[in-house]
Amino acid sequence: MRLYVRLTPKSSVERIDGWDMDDKGRRFLKVRVRAAPIEGKANEALIAFLAKSLKVPKSRLTLVTGDTARLKQIDIDGLDEVALAISFPD
Template identity: 40%
Template sequence: MSGPTTGPLVRTGDALHLTVRLTPRGGRDALAGSVTLADGRVVATARVRAVPEDGKANAALVALVAATAGVPRACVSLESGATARVKGLRIAPAGPAAEAALQAAITGTGSPG
């Protein structure tokens, strides 16, 4: 691998790994930039309308990330943090267009085009 892996979005082969701090009952579904946690990790922030019960917020996050990346929901999986606010997601396969779309959402540069 080349370069530091300090951001919320990291490529490993044909997969992307995204670290997200999720806010359920957030009023809207959106990736909303990034924040630095107390431990120094930089994570993306996301809010979903769904409630945090029975996996509803996690399912909404998977759908949001898939839609933002332009990939099918089946390509996005929750790797860690099922019951925590900070979650790890894997998007695979994910091409350059998916990576660019997620990066634009995280940095707040809006949708390309």
């Protein structure tokens, strides 16, 4: 399953702010992490936070695109849309 995420680094708290939609109609999850966007630290924090939130190993999450962008695409191996909706309801 592919998940779109808009990441906000350097937040005072790590949290999920819910779902939103971009101007192209793509639905994305808004996530905040404490780590700064330096040398991939914010991306690492995002993967760790999502894995913990979804209760899956970090090895099942892969950053596909958006290494230096705020909007990222993450593949989650073995997760379906129903499990995602349960983990992150509207």
